[in-house]
Amino acid sequence: MVEEIFSIRKYLRNLKLPFCPGCGIFTVMNSFLRAVHNLGFENLKSFVFCSGIGCSSWISSPYFIADSIHTIHGRSIPVATGVKLVRPDLNVVVFGGDGDIVGIGLSHFIHAARRNLDILVIMINNMVYGMTGGQVAPTTPFGVKTTTTPYGAFEHPIDAPKLAVTAGACYSARWTTAHPKELRESIEKTLRMKGFRFIEVVSQCPTTIGRRMGFKNAGEMVKWFKEKAVPVEQVEKMAEKELEGKIIVGEFVEREKPTLTENIQSRMGRLRIEG
């Protein structure tokens, strides 16, 4: 344990993390840095992190000792697009919340997948707008009460990993904070892959939505994720009714395609921008 903490400390600035006790964001942060460590990165110098606004967007900035661009709400992917097109040699990783990535920023998400922009997007789906105090999100389960749906959410949630597949992503997966090992392995795999890669992590926000959903604490919520999780491989054998309220986890697609940069290069014969 001590060794593990030590292994990821080297990537972090000596600042107090802002997340509430029990928040699932800790798990995502841990998993990412452990994946980076396992892959043998001594530091984060080959990475650029882009994030938007929301609790989840704080993972990389300013806590990682790295180049990080903390953009406005919803626009991390466009900024990542500019970075990656100019510096295709850098590992560009986007962290964001469900509101940031598939609420206000949804169009950019789809278009980046369509373009096969060579970035990894990690979306923390806590099913809520956490930072602003627990409003309904495009990912909130039907019927759940939030501060702006006091009578229960009357819309159905978006299935982001499925959407990423349809839009053309090279990799798309969903895990929960009850699957830290799978999550870490997924990150390790995607950091070695090319193309648009997307990982959704269903995560607990005990502060704003946990209690409203009937959970006494963060641990209960994580336990619930574990119970509700159905591996994607099993979905085919299940009836639609059986799948109601379940969280489908696993890898939805893994494929190779020329990236945006490669397509630009093959058309225009250019990769790096000359000074």
Add this chain to the structure above:
Amino acid sequence: MKMVKPGVYFWQGNEACAEGAITAGCRFFAGYPITPASEIAEHMAKRLPQIGGIAIQMEDEMASIGAVIGASWAGAKAMTATSGPGFSLMQESIGYAFMTETPCVVVDVQRLGPSTGQATKCGQGDVMQSRWGTHGDHAAIVLAPNSVQEMFDLTIKAFNLAEKYRTPVIILADATIAHMREKITVPSLEEIEIINRKKPEADEKAFFGFEEVPPMPAVGEGFNVPVTGSTHNEYGIRFTADPMVHRKLVERLNSKIENHVEEIAEVETYNFDDCKIGIVSFGCTSRAVPEAVEEAEKRGVKAGYIRLKTIWPFPEKKVEIMAEKAETIIVPEINLKQLFYEVERASKGLAKVVPLNKIGGGELITPEELLNKILEAAN
């Protein structure tokens, strides 16, 4: 490398803007189609790949300015171009670029609003949007070309100011200037001043303070730079608990522009400090001014003008000097009084300031209309 050769050309305004950008070192363009700015995107799409740059059409204007900001932090000089509606969509990120000290150039080729208004017609209704479009306390640098030559020259200047002051710079063009064709002279590269952002030394860490304009690293250079639009200290670390940190940061960001008005704010003048009737104008409208002034002089009226090549920061000292001698200052613009109030404020009550406005159909204020106004004021 395929830079445009020095010489005389017959270009469209938008084409001149694109070539000016390339000459200034712009190597990244992201945009979204909109009349009357689309030719800039089309020209950049053709030309940038020829010189090792990248142009991309994004899904909207918010994405376009976002990509430009990302490209700038990756070390490229970057630009986007739009018109009023798209300019509105970019405002949040323009504020972000200001707060994060991200050099970039935004071209707003004005058309006739509000809303989709008369989309293909010329307007000058974005004077205040270009100054105050984004929220919070900010300064703005806004240049206003009035010829195809200036679409070239002022685009270079826009990049130079963006790089020098580490701030977004806006080119407030209009449909008339952008779509007209004129003779233009491209000077040799040696004659053109090109300014590049100051880069940090290897051991520097304060990329957001201490100096008036701090050095700017690019991502991927090993500086571990944290960029944030939230209030941050000199090292870029978010720090929102202390009012002094915010005050210091935002006051510096504003004063680094306000302290250099003389250098930034360029004007063209004629008898401006010794006229009875003065005219303050910019952009397409200013093209009618010299003829009207000449005709007024023939009729014995001492007239003069200030033509704003830089609208913001507003060259108020020049206007005050004009107001000291002038009885009347006329402010012609094809909007319903936007620059007018600024001129009135700068005149400090020393001269009577009268508006001359016209909107609709892209009709410009003619030299005759202006002359009549001058004669009316003189009598």
